[in-house]
Amino acid sequence: MSVIDEVLKANQEYAKNFKLGHLPMPPANKLAVVTCMDARMTVSQLLGLKTGEAHIIRNAGGIVTEDALRSLIISHHLLGTQEFMIINHTDCGMLTFKDEELRKKLQKTTGTAAVAPMHFHAFSSLEENVHEQIQKVKSHPWVPKHIPVRGFIYDVKTGRLNEVSL
C-alpha cells in the first residue's frame, strides 16, 4: 500500500471522532508561525497549540520568502493575527548544501535547467538566518509596526525553543 493510501485510512479514523466542525476561520490565538517543513517538528505539539488556534506557514528552512510574506499579510489583514513567530531549527537540511551546487546537480540529474525556483535559500548560520528573516518581515510596508515579530531556534535534540535575541 502506498503511504498516501495509509494516510487516507488514518484520516477515515480521524473523521469518525471529529467534533471540531464548528470552528471559525480566524485563528483563536491570533498567532501566525513561519517554520521549516522538517519532519521532526510537529508544530502543534511543540507549541502546545490546539486545532483552530494559529496559522502555520512552512517551507524548506522556515524562510520568509515572497510566499511566506504573502501568507503573513493575508493572515493579519484578512484573518486578524496579531503576533508572528519565526522558527528555524538545529540540524536543518538547509545548512548542508549551497544553492549553486544543488542547481548544478539537478541540471545534471534531470538534463534540464529550470526557470524556477531561482533560489533555494540554503544558509550557513542559523542565528544570522533567523535575524534576516525577522528583518524581512519587519521591513515589509504591509506589516504594521505594532506586530511583534520574534525569532527562535528549535533544538531537535531537546525539543526546546531558544529565542534569538535581536
Added chain:
Amino acid sequence: MSVIDEVLKANQEYAKNFKLGHLPMPPANKLAVVTCMDARMTVSQLLGLKTGEAHIIRNAGGIVTEDALRSLIISHHLLGTQEFMIINHTDCGMLTFKDEELRKKLQKTTGTAAVAPMHFHAFSSLEENVHEQIQKVKSHPWVPKHIPVRGFIYDVKTGRLNEVSL
C-alpha cells in the same frame, strides 16, 4: 501575557518529556504534503502522522507557488521523499476575495504600494484550484515522473479528506 509567551511556556512542558532527539533528518514515510496554513487543520492529526514521518509545507491556500516547488524539490532530491499530496480545504479564506481588491485595500490602508508579493493566489473553485496545483508539480522538469502527486479537499465540517479525481 502575549500569545508567544504562552506558547513558550507550553514548549517548556513539551521539552520536559521529550524523547525524540534521535530522529534522523529524512522523513520516515517518504511523504511530502503541501497544504493551507488554516488554523482548523492540525495536519499531523488529520493525516495520522507521527513526528519524523513527513515534510509538511504550508502557505495561504495550499498553493504550489515557486516556494512550495522549491521545498518539494529539496524534499525529494535531498531528503528522499517519494510521494506528494496537495490538500486544499472547504471554507478557505482564499475563496473570499479577489487579488486586485486586496492589493487596493492594502495600498489604501498602509499608504504604500509594495513590490512583493505580486500575487495573492485567491481562487474561486476549489476543485479547479487543486487540479492546477497538481499540474504545476507534475509539469516541473525537476520533479521525476514516477512520483505520485495526488490532490485532496479537506472538509473542515467533517474532518474528512476527499480525493480530487484527475
